[in-house]
Amino acid sequence: MALHFYKTMLCYGVLPNKFTYPFVLKACAGIGGLNLGKSVHGFVVKLGFEDDLHVQNTMIHMYCCCEGEVEFARKVFEGSPKSDSVTWSAMIGGYARSGRSAEAVGLFREMQVVGVCPDEITMVSVLSACTDLGALELGKWLESYVDRMKITKSLELCNALIDMFAKCGDVDKAMKLFRRMSMRTIVSWTSVIDGLAMHGRGLEAVSLFDEMIEEGVAPDDVAFIGVLSACSHSGLVDKGHYYFNSMEKNFGIVPKIEHYGCMVDLLSRAGLVKEALEFVRNMPIEPNQIIWRSIITACHARGELKLGETISKELIKSEPMHESNYVLLSNIYAKLLRWEKKTKVREMMDMKGMKKIPGSTMIELNNEMYEFVAGDKSHDQYKEIYEMVDEMGREIKRAGYVPTTSQVLLDIDEEDKEDALHRHSEKLAIAFALLNTNPGTPIRIVKNLRVCEDCHSATKFISKVYNREIVVRDRNRFHHFKNGLCSCRDFW
DNA sequence: ATAGGGTTAG
Numbered sequence: 001m002a003l004h005f006y007k008t009m010l011c012y013g014v015l016p017n018k019f020t021y022p023f024v025l026k027a028c029a030g031i032g033g034l035n036l037g038k039s040v041h042g043f044v045v046k047l048g049f050e051d052d053l054h055v056q057n058t059m060i061h062m063y064c065c066c067e068g069e070v071e072f073a074r075k076v077f078e079g080s081p082k083s084d085s086v087t088w089s090a091m092i093g094g095y096a097r098s099g100r101s102a103e104a105v106g107l108f109r110e111m112q113v114v115g116v117c118p119d120e121i122t123m124v125s126v127l128s129a130c131t132d133l134g135a136l137e138l139g140k141w142l143e144s145y146v147d148r149m150k151i152t153k154s155l156e157l158c159n160a161l162i163d164m165f166a167k168c169g170d171v172d173k174a175m176k177l178f179r180r181m182s183m184r185t186i187v188s189w190t191s192v193i194d195g196l197a198m199h200g201r202g203l204e205a206v207s208l209f210d211e212m213i214e215e216g217v218a219p220d221d222v223a224f225i226g227v228l229s230a231c232s233h234s235g236l237v238d239k240g241h242y243y244f245n246s247m248e249k250n251f252g253i254v255p256k257i258e259h260y261g262c263m264v265d266l267l268s269r270a271g272l273v274k275e276a277l278e279f280v281r282n283m284p285i286e287p288n289q290i291i292w293r294s295i296i297t298a299c300h301a302r303g304e305l306k307l308g309e310t311i312s313k314e315l316i317k318s319e320p321m322h323e324s325n326y327v328l329l330s331n332i333y334a335k336l337l338r339w340e341k342k343t344k345v346r347e348m349m350d351m352k353g354m355k356k357i358p359g360s361t362m363i364e365l366n367n368e369m370y371e372f373v374a375g376d377k378s379h380d381q382y383k384e385i386y387e388m389v390d391e392m393g394r395e396i397k398r399a400g401y402v403p404t405t406s407q408v409l410l411d412i413d414e415e416d417k418e419d420a421l422h423r424h425s426e427k428l429a430i431a432f433a434l435l436n437t438n439p440g441t442p443i444r445i446v447k448n449l450r451v452c453e454d455c456h457s458a459t460k461f462i463s464k465v466y467n468r469e470i471v472v473r474d475r476n477r478f479h480h481f482k483n484g485l486c487s488c489r490d491f492w
Numbered sequence: 493a494t495a496g497g498g499t500t501a502g
Binding site: 156223 | 498502
């Protein structure tokens, strides 16, 4: 609409002024078309408004909203003669939304060096980057910074803090903040329910959801995803059915593919593979690949290997360029000890020029994020780290650990497989943490994929042998390892 | 007169 008026304005020969452009650029941002944005940018330059701070700020925002065009935004940002908190927030938010969280945090640090004061919106943007990184220490520092600088704790800022604490591994702190809030929206409730769900505290999540309804806050579709995934991560099958059925009946919310996905996941994880398949058959909408993958994972876990193989093959046919489909099939062959078939899957991937997404683990130490990938030797300390990994291996074996070699992708002999397992990124990160932190300090790591069976088992032993609490955030949820046990109770 | 922000299945 705004753009329509702008075009009409130009047609009639009425000259826009510098106040016009923020509106126009904002409309472009909403559409996200790069060419449109560029042509408006051209007009801005022609008319000489490019040095106006407001125009620049909206221009940065506009480029950030065009898919994958943060670099254009960065150019405008670099070229701005003046900047204020809005300029920096727009750029930091742009990086955060495009998954370039480390750069977002870096820019926030730069902002302080330059001496521009962040406001509550800047803090929301940098907090969401921090959440993505899983950097709890940074998050805590940001919270204290907000207090120190007397930045207004707006509702959105509180929500961002809750989400940060929950996703950085401290749900109890998230819960405390939530309880202290005077005003809460559905977003506040959902953030803390999701947080509890991720930590496997399903019963608490469910009771909070009930409390929300009692308080008269109507759940929306996102809140239902939260409560259903809480049921799924904690094996609350009956409760899951109850909430799913209540969606339409009591709240008039038509379940979407995500909700069906949660239900399939709930049944699959609970080991009810047949029921999950039955549920898929009766769904009124087409199941997607996510749903099939969660069934295959269940087949793998429950030993329904033939069924898993059949579905995997179908999935590869319909989505041949998705590497995780091959990984699932190859894991099934590994469990069947069909190494030749497993190698074939690997060859299929190679032929299509695909690679397994490398597993990586991040860890925060002394205000710095360190990233490890399997077999990584780029770190200064790598010799010590590998020695520590070997020592860890010896110590936990003595405590009863038996390596789970079936998930190693390569067809190599048992000893080499064990070796490959020892070089998994999380083991490197844990060794690095054991070397560089004081005894008894909890270790927090963030994985980009799901934690593998062997690392899960090894980490349990490490937590006992080295007397450390180890908190692992993987792609789906948290694992709190303590004294040889994991909070997921091996259910994940 | 104009600009930047929070929750989403595996």
